Every structure is written in C-alpha cells, then in structure tokens.
Amino acid sequence: EHMVRESRQDRELGACPRESPSLQSRFTTLTITREPGSKHGAKDGAVGTSQGCASASSGAATTTTMLFEPSGDGQTPQVVVLVGAPGMGKTMMVRKVMVEWGEGALHTQFDFVFCIDCKAIVLPMEASVADLVSWCCPGLQVPAGKILDDQKKILFIFDGFEALGFSLVQPEAELSSDPREVKPLELTLMSLLKKTLLPKASLLITMRPTALGSLRQCLKGENYVEILGFSAARREEYFHRYFENPNKADVAFRFVRGNEILYSLCVIPIMSWTICTILEQELCGQKNLLECSKTTTGMIMFYLSQLLKHRDRDNPQVLQQFLLQLCSLAAEGIWKHKVLFEEKEIKDCGLDLPGLLPYFLNERIPREGEDQESVYAFTHLHLQEFFAAMFYVLEDDGETISSLGRLEKNVNKLLESYNKSRKDLNVTVRFLFGLVSQKSIEYMDNTIGCRISPRAREELLEWLQGRHRGLSHPGQALKVSEMDTFHFLFEMNEKSFAQSALSHLTDLDLQDTRLTLYDQMALSFCIQHWTGLGSVTLQGCSFHWRDPEAELDVGHPGALIAWRREELPCPIHLLCRALRHRDSALQVLRLQWCRLCESCCAELAALLAEHPGLAQLELADRSLGDSGVRLLCEGLRTPGCRLRILR
Numbered sequence: 106e107h108m109v110r111e112s113r114q115d116r117e118l119g120a121c122p123r124e125s126p127s128l129q130s131r132f133t134t135l136t137i138t139r140e141p142g143s144k145h146g147a148k149d150g151a152v153g154t155s156q157g158c159a160s161a162s163s164g165a166a167t168t169t170t171m172l173f174e175p176s177g178d179g180q181t182p183q184v185v186v187l188v189g190a191p192g193m194g195k196t197m198m199v200r201k202v203m204v205e206w207g208e209g210a211l212h213t214q215f216d217f218v219f220c221i222d223c224k225a226i227v228l229p230m231e232a233s234v235a236d237l238v239s240w241c242c243p244g245l246q247v248p249a250g251k252i253l254d255d256q257k258k259i260l261f262i263f264d265g266f267e268a269l270g271f272s273l274v275q276p277e278a279e280l281s282s283d284p285r286e287v288k289p290l291e292l293t294l295m296s297l298l299k300k301t302l303l304p305k306a307s308l309l310i311t312m313r314p315t316a317l318g319s320l321r322q323c324l325k326g327e328n329y330v331e332i333l334g335f336s337a338a339r340r341e342e343y344f345h346r347y348f349e350n351p352n353k354a355d356v357a358f359r360f361v362r363g364n365e366i367l368y369s370l371c372v373i374p375i376m377s378w379t380i381c382t383i384l385e386q387e388l389c390g391q392k393n394l395l396e397c398s399k400t401t402t403g404m405i406m407f408y409l410s411q412l413l414k415h416r417d418r419d420n421p422q423v424l425q426q427f428l429l430q431l432c433s434l435a436a437e438g439i440w441k442h443k444v445l446f447e448e449k450e451i452k453d454c455g456l457d458l459p460g461l462l463p464y465f466l467n468e469r470i471p472r473e474g475e476d477q478e479s480v481y482a483f484t485h486l487h488l489q490e491f492f493a494a495m496f497y498v499l500e501d502d503g504e505t506i507s508s509l510g511r512l513e514k515n516v517n518k519l520l521e522s523y524n525k526s527r528k529d530l531n532v533t534v535r536f537l538f539g540l541v542s543q544k545s546i547e548y549m550d551n552t553i554g555c556r557i558s559p560r561a562r563e564e565l566l567e568w569l570q571g572r573h574r575g576l577s578h579p580g581q582a583l584k585v586s587e588m589d590t591f592h593f594l595f596e597m598n599e600k601s602f603a604q605s606a607l608s609h610l611t612d613l614d615l616q617d618t619r620l621t622l623y624d625q626m627a628l629s630f631c632i633q634h635w636t637g638l639g640s641v642t643l644q645g646c647s648f649h650w651r652d653p654e655a656e657l658d659v660g661h662p663g664a665l666i667a668w669r670r671e672e673l674p675c676p677i678h679l680l681c682r683a684l685r686h687r688d689s690a691l692q693v694l695r696l697q698w699c700r701l702c703e704s705c706c707a708e709l710a711a712l713l714a715e716h717p718g719l720a721q722l723e724l725a726d727r728s729l730g731d732s733g734v735r736l737l738c739e740g741l742r743t744p745g746c747r748l749r750i751l752r
Contacts, residue, residue: 133343135194135374136333172202172309172330173214182328184298186320187311189332190467190484191412192375195311196222198332199264202309206260215307216257224265232293234284234302253284259306261297266312266320267463273298273323298323314468318479334372343374347381357384359650360394363622366401366487366532373485379408395626395679400596402539403548405491410552412464421554427461428492428555429501430454435483435492437512439533444486445469448478465492487532494536500556516561520568531589538565539596562602569593569606584612584640588624595627603634611637617645625679632683640693641684647700648676675704681712692718697725706733710740717745723752 175181189195199220206218219241221228229236238249245252252259271291281288281296284303288296296302298320312320314331335343341358348354361367361380371377383404387397399407413424434454438444451457451466465488466481483489497516516537523530539545546557569590573583585591585607594603613632620628625648632638677696684691694712706729713719729737740746 133335133339133346133374135198136336136339138331138333170214172198173307173328183300183306184308184310184324184327186317186324186327186329187309187332188314188317188329189311190313190373191464192373192484193332193334194374195332196264197374199262199309199311202262214258215260217252218260218262220262220264222264223268228269228290231287231289233281233287234293234297236287237293250285253303259303260309261306262309262311263294264311266310267459269294271319273319295323313463317468334374335377336372340368340371340377343371343377344381347378348385353385353388356388356393357381359622360384360397363624363649364401365621365623366535367404370405370485370487375411376408379411380404383407397626398598400539400542400598402491402536402542402545402596405488405536406545406548406553413553423458424461424553425500425555427456427458428495429499430456431465432492432496432499433512435489436496438483438489439493439530440512442529444482444489446481448480451481490532491536493533494540495557497537498540498557498561500558516564517568520564524572535589535592535596537561538593539598541565542597542599542602544598565593566602566606570609573610583610584614585610586614586616588615588618588620588627591624591627591631595630598630600634603631604636607631607635608637610635612640612642613638614640614642615644615646618643618647620646620648622650629679629683632680633686636688637690639690640695641691642693642695642697643680643699644695644697645699648680650674650676675702675708677701677705677708681708684712685715689716690718691716693721693723694719695723697723699726700728701726701733702728703730703733703736705729706736710736710743713737713740713746713748714743715745717747719748721750721752722748723750725752 172185172187173181187195187198203218203220206215219238221237221241229240232240235249235253238252239245242249269290271294273291273295275292275295277299279288279292280299280301281293282301293302297306297308310320340361344358344361345351345354348357357380361371361384367380371380383399384394384397387394387399434446434450434456438446446466451462456462456466465483467484469480469482483492496512497514497519501514519530519537520534523534540549540557541559541562543559546559549555549557573585573590590606594606597603613635618624632641677699684694701724709722709724713722724737741748741751
C-alpha cells in the first residue's frame with residue numbers, strides 16, 4: 106500500500122502561488138556535497154563547498170539513491186543528515202523521496218518510509234516509536250508494532266529536526282530498545298539515533314547548519330550531505346519547469362541572465378522561486394519584461410518577507426534590533442573584505458537568536474578532529490552587500506555605533522571610497538539607492554516591520570551631481586561616461602529623482618561597453634527622464650538581448666521553436682524608443698563600431714522621422730549593408746527629418 110504523507114504546509118520552496126503543480130514537473134536537480142564545512146567556497150558567492158559535489162537528480166538515479174550513496178569502502182550509510190540554509194530545498198528533497206517511494210522506485214531499498222514534519226506538527230511529550238508510526242500514518246492496515254517487530258527495511262525521515270528544540274543530552278542508561286516502550290520523546294528519538302532501538306532502520310534527517318552541534322554528539326557513522334543550490338545549467342531548467350509556457354520561461358530567464366546580481370542569487374532555490382513568482386505577475390497581460398516594475402532591491406525585499414512570514418511578529422523591536430546588529434556585521438565585513446565571522450563575534454553583537462539567525466547566516470561546523478569554533482557567513486555575498494547597504498539607512502533610535510567596532514553611518518565616506526578606489530562597493534551602493542526609494546521604505550515598514558530612514562536621499566543626489574562635475578574638464582560639456590550612474594538611478598526607479606540627478610548634464614559617452622538587457626533597460630529609463638540630453642556617443646558598444654555564451658539547451662526544444670516564431674527586437678530598439686521621448690533635446694547621435702544590423706537602420710529611420718531636433722548622425726560601421734542604407738534613406742526622405750550632417 107502507498108503511505109505517501111504530504112507535508113501539512115500547503116506549499117514549500119518552488120511551489121507556485123496560483124496552484125500546486127505536480128512535484129515531478131517542478132522538481133529541479135540540486136547540487137549537493139558530501140562534506141559540509143570545507144574551506145572552499147562555492148561559485149556565485151553562495152556559502153558552501155565545491156569539492157565532492159554531485160547532483161541530486163530527477164533523472165534515472167533516484168534522490169534516495171544519491172543521498173544513501175555507498176561510501177568509498179562500499180558501505181551504505183544508515184544515517185544521512187541533509188544540511189542546508191532556509192530556502193535551499195531540504196523539504197522539497199524530502200517530498201521527492203516520498204513521491205519516489207510511493208511510485209515504487211524505492212521498494213528494493215525500503216519496504217516502509219515514515220516521514221515526520223517536525224516544523225508543521227505538534228508531537229506528544231511522551232511516545233514510543235510505534236506510537237509515532239501510528240500517529241504519522243493513521244491508515245495503516247498492518248499494526249505499527251508488527252511492522253517494527255518484523256525488522257523490515259524501514260526509513261524514518263525527520264524534516265526540520267531543529268524545530269523540536271532537543272538538547273539530546275540524556276543518560277545513555279535510560280535509552281530504550283523496545284519499539285513499544287513509551288518514553289519522553291527526546292529519549293525515544295535518541296534511542297533511534299544511537300541505534301539502541303531498531304538498529305537496522307535507516308534515518309534521513311534534514312536540518313539547518315546552526316543546529317548541527319548537539320546532533321553530532323548523538324550520531325556515529327553518519328553521512329553529512331550539504332545542499333549548495335542550483336548550478337548554472339539548473340537555474341535555466343528551473344525557469345522552464347516553473348513556467349509551463351516555454352516562451353515566457355525564456356523571456357523571464359533572459360531578463361534574469363542580463364542582471365548579474367539576480368542571476369548569481371538564483372543559486373538559492375527559494376530566490377529562484379521568488380524571482381519567478383514576481384516575473385510571472387509582471388508577465389500577466391504582456392509579452393516581455395521591458396517595462397518590469399520590480400528592481401533587484403524589490404526582489405530581495407520580497408525574498409526576505411517570504412523567509413520571515415512565519416516568524417513571531419508580536420515584538421517588532423526585537424527584529425529591528427537584530428537587523429541593526431546584522432547590518433553592522435555585514436557592513437564591517439564589506440569594508441574589511443571579510444565574509445567569515447567567528448562565533449564570538451556573533452555572540453558579542455547579540456545575533457545568537459535561534460529564531461532569527463538561521464534565516465541570514467550559515468554556520469560552518471568544524472569537521473571531526475578540528476577544535477576551532479564554528480564560523481558563520483551570509484547565505485550569499487550579494488545578501489551581505491544588501492545588509493551592508495541597510496546599515497546606512499536603517500532607523501536606530503539614535504544609536505549609530507556598531508557593537509563590534511566604531512563603524513559610523515557615514516554615507517558620504519562610503520560613496521567617496523567607491524569613487525576613489527573601492528569599486529568592489531558597487532553592489533552595496535546600488536542597493537543603497539534601491540533601499541531609499543519611497544516604494545522600498547513603505548514595503549519594509551508594512552511587510553517586514555522595520556523602518557528605513559529617507560535622510561540619505563539628499564546625500565545620494567548631491568554625490569551623483571558632484572561626481573560628474575569632478576570627472577569633466579573645465580569648460581567641457583558635463584557628461585556621463587560610466588554605466589554605474591544609470592544602474593543607481595534605475596535601482597531607485599523614481600522619475601523625479603532621476604530628473605534631478607541628470608538635469609545639469611548634457612552628454613552621454615560610453616566606450617567599448619557590453620550592454621546586457623538589464624544595462625539597456627537602465628539606460629533607457631534614464632534617457633527617458635533626461636530632458637537636457639543633447640549628445641549621445643556610443644563607440645564600440647555591443648547590445649545583447651540573450652547571453653551570447655549560452656548554449657542551446659536541447660532539453661527545451663519548445664523554447665527554440667518559440668524563438669524562431671517570435672523574433673527578438675533589433676539590438677538598439679530600447680535605445681531608440683527612449684530617445685523618441687516627448688521632451689527629448691537630442692541633437693547629436695554617434696553609434697560608431699557598434700555592429701549594427703539591417704533592422705537597426707529601420708529603428709534609426711523611425712527616429713529620424715519622429716525627431717526633428719536630431720541634426721547630426723554618425724554611423725561608422727561596415728555591417729549595415731546596402732539594404733540597411735536603403736532603409737535609412739527612407740527615414741531621410743520623411744518630412745519630419747531635419748538632419749544636417751550624416752557621417
């Protein structure tokens with residue numbers, strides 16, 4: 106008989122808000138490693154390990170086969186501890202094991218699988234193992250005691266073991282060996298762990314890294330497996346599994362692939378789910394994401410709200426104080442190029458709160474034989490940068506000094522350091538702009554329950570205006586020649602702020618820049634609100650709508666058909682559309698050696714026809730071809746064209 110018991114939570118990581126699709130259609134391979142706590146960092150800024158990696162696959166090998174893979178000496182482990190930060194996919198892997206067993210894929214390994222969701226249920230204070238089995242599976246046709254007496258091949262799964270809150274420090278003399286003996290629940294579980302009870306049974310335990318310490322003392326011969334998240338290839342696969350429409354999946358993935366911060370964060374499964382959920386809403390009623398209203402900051406805030414939605418909200422002061430210290434730790438780390446923090450640092454600044462700490466920091470447990478203390482790291486480097494930016498704007502009731510050191514909340518010092526030499530602060534500064542937007546301030550207050558101060562807005566505006574004066578020579582037109590200005594303004598996404606920041610500037614000059622879709626969206630947003638822009642020079646720049654390094658994925662032939670059916674817009678579509686805005690003062694446009702194609706000439710012809718102020722056009726490019734020049738000539742003949750110089 107099938108005894109697949111779904112978690113009582115309606116949906117877990119990766120489930121869709123509108124409906125609950127089958128697990129088989131949504132489950133995407135996760136990268137796992139056998140030795141958590143290695144000193145080597147995983148790629149993409151995720152905290153974890155990179156040696157001994159494998160994939161917990163949804164293909165021929167079952168998830169259970171991967172988890173209970175024999176060690177080098179050929180011994181199959183009886184106890185597997187699956188470790189991962191919140192949102193890494195532990196519960197999804199448990200559900201996959203249950204589905205595989207229910208479909209008969211594991212019957213050679215296990216006759217019975219009993220799953221206990223420690224997070225979603227209230228267990229009795231005292232119980233025998235037989236009681237737990239009966240309680241877990243009330244529809245059993247065979248009495249629980251008989252199943253256990255027969256010593257069948259049994260797998261017990263404890264999902265979210267840390268939620269039980271047991272110290273696992275009890276006298277060994279009190280452990281049980283009888284599956285019918287009623288004992289305090291902690292003793293019953295310890296008896297299973299220490300193998301005095303049902304020594305032939307297998308155990309799969311999932312938990313967060315911060316709770317591993319007490320469990321280690323209780324287990325012998327266990328096998329630790331850590332989830333590292335999605336590899337690069339699996340991120341795209343997840344998008345195609347989430348969006349049943351291959352065209353929408355491709356549009357969404359292309360949008361994320363063009364934003365290196367979002368793409369890197371997608372290594373975390375719950376972040377991939379968060380981004381897909383937001384983009385699905387954005388795609389309702391439209392074919393593309395060129396008008397996407399959600400910034401990178403907005404997506405991370407939504408991710409935080411999902412992580413924290415089940416926490417106790419009765420005491421917002423506790424969260425505010427915790428976040429103040431967390432952001433202080435993040436900022437000090439960013440200044441010192443530091444991503445690992447010692448246990449003493451965590452305790453000294455009051456972050457050792459079990460109800461909050463695991464959501465933000467991963468613990469690296471020392472390997473056996475190592476005697477040093479545990480060390481902690483943020484789940485991802487970009488999340489550390491996000492919290493470092495929050496340090497400068499989070500309301501703190503007058504306390505501005507970190508408990509770790511003497512780091513001041515000096516926004517100008519951060520900005521000037523970035524300007525002079527610390528280009529590694531770019532992402533932190535970008536998040537700073539995103540956090541002080543009116544939308545972000547309201548969202549953080551209403552949804553997450555913490556207060557952001559708008560005071561930094563004036564400093565950010567003055568800095569942006571001043572930096573371009575400093576970069577331009579006396580008597581020369583004030584110009585923007587770095588993409589970061591556009592990224593900062595796009596992250597804030599406020600029309601009036603962009604207008605104020607750009608009002609005194611007249612020229613845009615970019616050289617040899619590779620413009621991703623995200624870059625083009627940022628550029629387009631700023632040009633539309635840049636009323637004084639008179640001259641645009643793009644020399645040796647390339648426009649990309651799709652990752653040029655991405656190989657065609659034969660696993661998704663539908664996506665390829667969709668692309669053949671619906672051609673991409675021409676590379677300079679967004680640029681030309683922005684330059685046609687109503688208040689444009691554009692007079693000079695130079696597109697030199699930008700590898701323009703024939704379709705680009707059609708866009709330029711439309712621009713010439715609709716923009717009577719455009720007096721000078723320079724196209725130093727051999728790739729236009731005769732047909733491209735013919736299209737351009739059509740634009741030159743239109744009554745609206747007032748061009749005086751064509752090079």
